[in-house]
Amino acid sequence: MLEIAVLGLLNESPMHGYELRKRLASLLGAFRAFSYGSLYPTLRRLQEAGWIDEEAPLEQTPAPSAGFAGRSKRGKRVYKLTAEGKEHFATLLAEVGPEAYDDEGFGTRLAFFAQTRSDIRLQILEGRRQRMTEQADGMRTSLARTRERMDRYTLQLQEHGLESADREVRWLSELIESERTARPPLG
């Protein structure tokens, strides 16, 4: 999941790890932040795979007086997408695995919806709604079955969980609706 997020951000503009992490946190917001402990290994993995490339480290900064542009402080590793990386990213965006339906996966995919094909968007939204509907139904059933046996707090926890799931289903339905309106099926 980090892979697609990193490629997506680097697709917009080259960046170094620290900035990547900050943008990741503000982009995904509610859904997970990703720590450096996974970010740096991922960067190395992507580099080994040839998807991303390190801009010249510039051990000797030529002219410290020049304040603008080519800033690359010592130790700073600025990454950018390679041609293969762009292609790979496009491929990733065009396919939908089951991981696109869980919390982190869905959030990540949605963050790059602007660059995702309309039919894939719809598929992801519907898959996620399916998943959340099932989860909500499961909780509703469980609640109905064991309501009497549960203490006040467990009940509160479950009811809040159920309401959240229901809210998300409604939200997804709206997104799906507007997705369908914007690009009608066949007409």
Add this chain to the structure above:
Amino acid sequence: MLEIAVLGLLNESPMHGYELRKRLASLLGAFRAFSYGSLYPTLRRLQEAGWIDEEAPLEQTPAPSAGFAGRSKRGKRVYKLTAEGKEHFATLLAEVGPEAYDDEGFGTRLAFFAQTRSDIRLQILEGRRQRMTEQADGMRTSLARTRERMDRYTLQLQEHGLESADREVRWLSELIESERTARPPLG
């Protein structure tokens, strides 16, 4: 986190792994299920620590005709809390670490609130509210700062995340309020 959940469930009644997993899933509901890949190693760890104990495996079931009670099919490992385990569980419930404020941790702690001291309950609820308030404020600020630059989908994601966080803060406030009413501060 699995540790406290397992101890808590075994504190109610002895159980084997498979049942533990099912109860865990229905108890925590929205908040995580825990897979066998972490459940079984945890059970072994708890057993090595002496907090839980295995009821005799009964390699030879004495009377297969007897349909009730002492059922222990071959291979079934039924665990129960030891005296040390009960003590340890009580200790865990009486302390509050920072892990009690994240999603999984908070859900787990709340699931055993009925057995938790009132002042600890309040501390956990307020810590969680603090955390969620900060998260919501962070998202609000980020939204205000970058609203124009964001595409429709990122905006939707962030707004939904913000609403969820705000809803949880309100929910927590209600819980805190009723916690304070039930057991007034000093008066």
Add this chain to the structure above:
DNA sequence: GTGTTGATGTATCGTGCTGATATATCTCGC
């Protein structure tokens, strides 16, 4: 009776992420 499905039940493995920690450097105010 035999076959096949689905639930029960225990177990391991590779992979990925977190949270803590270490270590520098840069920037800004004082």
Add this chain to the structure above:
DNA sequence: GCGAGATATATCAGCACGATACATCAACAC
């Protein structure tokens, strides 16, 4: 000139997931 805090990279133990494997057992079908 100096300390505080942001910037920046990196590693590690521990935990959890998802997949997978392998058995047993009840039920119902044919």
